[in-house]
Amino acid sequence: MNEVWILIPVHNRRETTRACLTNLRQLGILDRYHTCVIDDASKDGTSEMLAEEFPEVHVIQGDGNLYWGGGIAMGMAAARSANAEVHVWLNDDCIPDAGSIEVVVDRVRDTKGMCGGICRDPDNEALITYSGARSCELGSVIPHQGAYEKVEVMNGNLVAIHSAVVEQIGIVNSIRYPHYGGDVEYCYRAYNRGILTEISGSARAKNRRDSPYTSFGVTKPTFAVFREPFRIASPLYWPAYWNILKLTAGPMAYFRWPSYFVRLFLIWLRAVRK
Numbered sequence: 001m002n003e004v005w006i007l008i009p010v011h012n013r014r015e016t017t018r019a020c021l022t023n024l025r026q027l028g029i030l031d032r033y034h035t036c037v038i039d040d041a042s043k044d045g046t047s048e049m050l051a052e053e054f055p056e057v058h059v060i061q062g063d064g065n066l067y068w069g070g071g072i073a074m075g076m077a078a079a080r081s082a083n084a085e086v087h088v089w090l091n092d093d094c095i096p097d098a099g100s101i102e103v104v105v106d107r108v109r110d111t112k113g114m115c116g117g118i119c120r121d122p123d124n125e126a127l128i129t130y131s132g133a134r135s136c137e138l139g140s141v142i143p144h145q146g147a148y149e150k151v152e153v154m155n156g157n158l159v160a161i162h163s164a165v166v167e168q169i170g171i172v173n174s175i176r177y178p179h180y181g182g183d184v185e186y187c188y189r190a191y192n193r194g195i196l197t198e199i200s201g202s203a204r205a206k207n208r209r210d211s212p213y214t215s216f217g218v219t220k221p222t223f224a225v226f227r228e229p230f231r232i233a234s235p236l237y238w239p240a241y242w243n244i245l246k247l248t249a250g251p252m253a254y255f256r257w258p259s260y261f262v263r264l265f266l267i268w269l270r271a272v273r274k
Helices: 014-026 046-053 067-081 100-111 163-169 182-192 238-256 258-273
Strands: 004-010 034-039 058-061 086-090 114-121 124-130 148-150 158-162 197-206
Touching: 004 014, 004 067, 014 034, 014 046, 034 046, 034 067, 046 058, 058 067, 067 086, 067 163, 067 182, 086 100, 086 163, 100 114, 100 158, 100 197, 114 182, 158 163, 163 182, 182 197, 182 238, 238 258
Parallel strands: 004 034, 004 086, 034 058, 114 197
Antiparallel strands: 086 158, 114 124, 114 158, 148 197
């Protein structure tokens, strides 16, 4: 058992997906590892592009209701059935630097744990967009080149997971966390079971920060903003938000829960005033 599966959930981002796979081809990843794209019923020609331009990529088709959590869970289940040694989460808008995927893969082969990379803004490499975090510290954990630092949670943009972790704690919980929060919960679950969860300073990628909070009420129509707490793919989707709060804050979640409504009210107010 020595196979590495790269798991890439996609939906209606054909050009983004193409750029991701083109980068992996240039890095030799498509030849070195088994690459699996979970296409959640894209309607923009993604399926045709994958078949025509990347025939070496394994494609799993979804029904349009997978979102990130369901896509990653389906990919992990397929990798597990194939006895993959390492599962690698990779978002299609994440462009790893040369050698970065190999760094996290080799690390978890040694530790039998989880290891993520650092993502930087492509226009400003000094700006860290995604990494890992510890509850006792503010901000992201950013290890030096060649170093590894333990974290409690990490973003799922570029993460390697050893099969021993999957056998111990299972796959991503896509029921409670269909889109946002599934990566955080999975890492936190592993951390609480004593599994080594860490960030590598040598695994780097380019990935713009998703900034939905600043766009709500500005780029979205007012009526659409009021639907955000009930839209599965929204970071304001209240069931996932509440589950993450309970997970990370414990009993204090009940005292911190009102802050969600304050944030929601301010976003709605901005939308109405637009």
